Amino acid sequence: GAGVSQSPSNKVTEKGKDVELxxxxxxxxxxxxxxxxxxxxxxxxxxxxQGNSAPDKSGLPSDRxxxxxxxxxxxxxxxxxxxxxxxxxxxxxxxxxGGADSxxxxxxxxxxxxxxx
Amino acid sequence: GENxxxxxxxxxxxxxxxxxIKCTYxxxxxxxxxxxxxxxxxxxxxxxDIRSNVGEKKDQxxxxxxxxxxxxxxxxxxxxxxxxxxxxxxxxxxxxxxLAFGKGNQVVVIP
Numbered sequence: 161g162a163g164v165s166q167s168p169s170n171k172v173t174e175k176g177k178d179v180e181l182x183x184x185x186x187x188x189x190x191x192x193x194x195x196x197x198x199x200x201x202x203x204x205x206x207x208x209x210q211g212n213s214a215p216d217k218s219g220l221p222s223d224r225x226x227x228x229x230x231x232x233x234x235x236x237x238x239x240x241x242x243x244x245x246x247x248x249x250x251x252x253x254x255x256x257x258g259g260a261d262s263x264x265x266x267x268x269x270x271x272x273x274x275x276x277x
Numbered sequence: 278g279e280n281x282x283x284x285x286x287x288x289x290x291x292x293x294x295x296x297x298i299k300c301t302y303x304x305x306x307x308x309x310x311x312x313x314x315x316x317x318x319x320x321x322x323x324x325x326d327i328r329s330n331v332g333e334k335k336d337q338x339x340x341x342x343x344x345x346x347x348x349x350x351x352x353x354x355x356x357x358x359x360x361x362x363x364x365x366x367x368x369x370x371x372x373x374x375x376l377a378f379g380k381g382n383q384v385v386v387i388p
Contacts, residue, residue, distance in 0.1 A: 164320070191374060202281075202366060202378035203321070216375060251320055255374075263309035263328075263370050268320035 162186060164269035166252050172275045175244060181237045181272045185254030192235050193253040193266060194227060203251060209235060210257070239274075247276045279304040281369050283379030291387050296354045298382045300367035303348065307369040310350050311376070312341060315364045324365075325352070357386045 165184040173179055185192050194206040205219040209229045220226070224242075229235040239246055253266040280303040290296045302310075308329040313321035327334045327341045327350065334341050338357075343350040354361055364383050368376040 193374070193376075195376075195378075200381075202283075202380040203368075203376070205375050205377070208374050210374075216373065219375075263374060265311065265323050265326060266376060267323060268313075270318070270320040 164252055164254050164267055166250075166269035166272050168272055169270065170273045170275075172277065173242060174277050175242060177242055178238065178240045179242055179274065181239075181250050181274070183235045183237070183252030183254075183269060185233065185235070185252070186267060188256070189254035189267075190232060190257045191255045191264065191266075192229060193255075194235070194237050195251045195253065196221075197249045197251055197271070199248075206237070206250075242274075242276045244276045247274055249273050279307055279369055279371065279377035281367060281377045281379040283367055283382055285382065286380070287383045287385070289385045289387060290357050292357060292359060294357055296352075296357055296361070296384055296386075298352045298365055298367070298384070299349060300351070300369075300379050301347075301349045302369040302377075304369070304371055305345075305348065306371040309370045310341070310343060311368050312339075312352050313366045313368065315366060315381070321366055354384075357384075359386050359388055362386045 167182045192209040195203040208216040211232045224240045227237045249271040251271040253268045255264040255266045283300045311326035315321045338355045340353040364381045367379045
């Protein structure tokens, strides 16, 4: 398919473990975004990549959260020493180049549902 | 930062009737306003968007209106069908590529 692909679709892990979530953006999209959606809530911005650089990582909730992007394509979001409050759906989106004053439509994957026991 | 509020939280309509969802935003610098539809277990799907240089945009049964002075924008769905039942999210951005989302609106279309 030509859409944003995320894996795994579901992840259950024990408190204290590290997890890695993967996002494969739409081919040709240089901008990539991570959001978090808690039950019954809207989406909370986490981090934005332009190419391999992250000009805005202000939404990451703590230093346990990190993300990287390599080759201008696939991105991984890593949560270290997971806590129960990290349980949520983690959504990735991508768009064509979004520079300053240039909003481009963001297209989302189906997310990774993370459950911390 | 931008704060987006969305009302009502739940909306039930009879099939064939119209549905209207309203959102307000706080940052007058916001200039891009997309609407997303989210079905259970799926990611949000972009259904329509509007930029601040226009007041209205229409795509078949869906339209969005924007009032920059009052800082609110609305989604209008006409001739609703059961497949329109979903959660709808509005969002706003000021050009920094960071979307601020409302909390969502559950629309239920009653056959």
